Amino acid sequence: MKRLPTDADWMAAAIALSRRGRPASAPNPNVGCLIVKDGKVVGRGWTQAGGRPHAEAAALVAAGGAACGATAYVTLEPCAHASSRGPACSDLLIAAGVARVVIAAQDPDPRTDGRGIAKLQAAGIEVLFDVLPAEARAAMAPWWTRQGEGRPFVTLKLATSLDGCIARADGTSRWITGERARAHGHLERARHQAILVGRGTLDADAPQLDVRLPGLEDRSPQKLLLTRGTAPNGWTAVASPDAVDDVDSLLVEGGAGAAAAFLAADRVDRLLLYRAPILIGDGKSALGDIGLADLADAHGRWRLDDSRMLGSDRLDVYERIRII
């Protein structure tokens, strides 16, 4: 017999939708919303570029009259406050006559923080919360990191040989990985607001750092250069890892000095390790000094989150383990 989708199944679909808003929704959270009636999706929405319309507003427009009596799955508590840019989503859900709202995570923004849930309940709507909260927060990691820690969520990307080199001794690094891995790297660029390399990489490779994937060319992130000096036209100079403070998501693409600087400052949340089946030997190692005082300190810091083949290269994705 066919199994009916559970609340967690629908929420997982809403979380997948929420990822579409990343990074264009910044500085607003990338929320996903699914409206389901009689076992069928009648509306889908995610936070649009610049943060408006919100996911619920977009999904309610798509659902029209079908929203009445339906269940709304929302990855973040619907906002309780109206602003000059739009109405409160909790009011929109009430006005649309939804019967039930399922929420993944409560909104830490003090303007909402439980008040969206209270409003819905006061209007007689059944509210279920804490459905896949960790998964929803992970999908909103850049916004969540900014809210909680006032800094961007940082991904470090490294393309290495099997013996851990990022370049030959003469500095040449094109190409270590194959086409599929490089295309995946471009997709990662499209998911970030800004991308950073160190001065040594600019001098060695003159990288364009744009997104060269069909249909995503307009998603090229802002270009930052880690240097104690100045940056050429089209680049913004960043004097230290702590100085990146005006974006929610940052992709660091090396080289060894820049990567080490971000790791030493404990600014890396996610590590993308593209490993090609080649040996370089006497090459440039992936990292400079990361300030490790004791080998014991190196353990317990990284958890493997994903591992897959991209052509003949392997991608391992690690997450920084942080005890909050």
Ligand SMILES: NC(=O)c1ccc[n+]([C@@H]2O[C@H](COP(=O)([O-])OP(=O)(O)OC[C@H]3O[C@@H](n4cnc5c(N)ncnc54)[C@H](OP(=O)(O)O)[C@@H]3O)[C@@H](O)[C@H]2O)c1
């Ligand atoms: N395979 C890969 O994934 C990959 C990716 C990128 C690059 N690469 C290769 O890596 C090599 C370049 O690496 P690299 O280590 O020589 O250079 P790098 O990391 O690109 O740049 C080093 C420079 O970054 C700046 N910097 C470093 N730490 C800093 C800090 N804490 N605060 C401020 N500025 C800081 C300094 O610039 P200033 O001297 O201007 O202050 C430093 O000279 C090239 O051969 C390139 O092809 C490989």
